Amino acid sequence: MLYREAGQFKTSYSADQAMLTIPLDRWFVFALAAFATVGVPLLASEYLMVSILIPVLILSIAALGLNILTGYCGQLSLGTGAFMAAGAYLAYKIATNITWLPIWVVIPLAGLCAAAIGIAFGLPSLRIKGFYLAVATLAAQFFLLWLFVKVPWFVNNSISGVPPAPPRSVFGFQVTGAAAGNEAKYLFVLAFVIALAWIARNMARSRIGRSWMAIRDMDIAAELVGIRPLPTKLSAFAVSSFYCGVAGALWAMCYINTVEPTAFDINRSFQVLFMVIVGGLGSVLGSFLGAAFIFLLPIFLNSAPGWIGYSVASDTITHIEFMLFGVLIIFFLIVEPHGLARLWQIAKEKLRLWPFPY
């Protein structure tokens, strides 16, 4: 970077415990948050905001959730889509039945419901691990989606089964549903993203995060040093499902504006898993980078041939996309298992010494 840590001393315990210990880092993050809050709504075009920023931000929350479970606690989950669906359907149910409840309470509540479901499906994790657990989470994926499609109670007996998101407001601005303003939606999502990322970052470096990582690195050893596996694993499932549930609720309320099962099928689970792998297992920053990368890659592939005056059939693009995803996953697992986040770190370290090699 353009600055060095040298000479930046910490003089108090609170400075030592700060999330970002270097003042320049801190200012950079504050500036970024401020820009995202003030600058982006003023500058960004409607397309950029609605079709790119909002979905990327929401998927980052889901990726954060899966990263907590897979990256920090080492429990592989293929049921992310189902937990997102749980958040979406329950947010709809709560919002339409308890109409006086403000929407910014509804969405975390839906996340809590998703967390409860996550705990139920996480129970087998005590006895099994690795791909055994992957199958248990696949059970969640198929069973929950079937449940939400087949039980009309979740959508208030809507005839189509795909009800529109109920319009709700915060501070007088409508933030959910099709009629909501783009800026309002964006800021609403952004508020959740900032809060959840901050919480995740702090959890990762506190007692609970350390116990997750101990379980991930070697569960028996962790047990021997006094970390109880059941509460630790289940808390990872709960927190992860909470994040996924919030992401699903926002996805339904603020992005696609309907509550529909196809948005949360198994492909969504894989998409989020890829975000986590490409972004970096066990990294908060990686969740954001991965979400942006995996979401933008297909868009780039779709429009890139057009820029060089060459047209490709859209199904060919889809096939190439599949191949690229596959290759990228393998590439990242082999070359850089810690993903884009690690690449960013390496780049920072190189820049710090630049122009000298060491």
Add this chain to the structure above:
Amino acid sequence: METLYLIFIDPFVQMVVEPAFLVEVLIGGLTSGVMYSLVALGFVLIFKASGIFNFAQGIFVLFAALNFVGLMDLGVHPILAFIITIGIMTALAFAVDRLVLRPLVNQDPIILFMATIGIAFFLEGFGETLWGGDVRPVRVGIPDAALFWQLGFGEILVQSADLFAGVIAAFLVTVLALFFHFTPVGRALRAVADDHQAALSVGIPLNNIWVIVWAVAGFVALAAGIMWGAKLGVQFALSTIALKALPVLILGGFTSIPGAIIGGLIVGAGEKLFENYWGVPLLEGATEDWFAYIVAMIFLFFRPQGLFGEKIIERV
């Protein structure tokens, strides 16, 4: 009371009153179970030999079938197409070993598992790019006729293709069992499965063995793909159906070939029975989507190693 009656008594009454329907449902379930078994067999082969959980096995089935059908559509004789496809699957095994497994040697199983998810995605896109995404029927002369069997309690309808699939599966399992027990390569494979290091120390070349295992799994995938294709047409939905092999493995155990077969039959028959006697009357149907997974999950609580698997012992 009404619901309890519908859950606990009515289905069994139905089974006794209409045994012909019960037998038909069972046969339908067992034949789809055979397909699950064949996919699961490929999983077990690879898992036993290399400890890798190959998520891409379902796509292998699809990819093999796609190549086979694609070649036949180009006018290649079925037998020649079969041989070429085996060649392709062997080449694939070689490529997977060199490009994916070799660089990831000594990584966590979970990393390798995720790498196979990558392989699955790559092959799905690659297969579609090569041969297109349409549903293709397989015509290899598998007799497809409806047979009516006269049993003591009534007449039942059986598809001859299903019977054929069952025979092929039985044949394949026998061949594999013989291969594993009576050939040098088979013995080497079992040795590697038992203990990598011991196998290495008596001079078994581990690298070749892994390629062979993946190629054998590719061959099993081809057989499964052809039969599946003959029944449903070769289409990309096959890859999601193939995911059902995962609960089959949990039921049967990850390391047991008989377990894969029996697990597949149990899952196939179980989900059809559940769908017809409980799912449709009580739960509005489509329970086949999740039944196997939920059974597997419940099973995991009580017997994580599966019916025939080796007991999981953890050492620090």
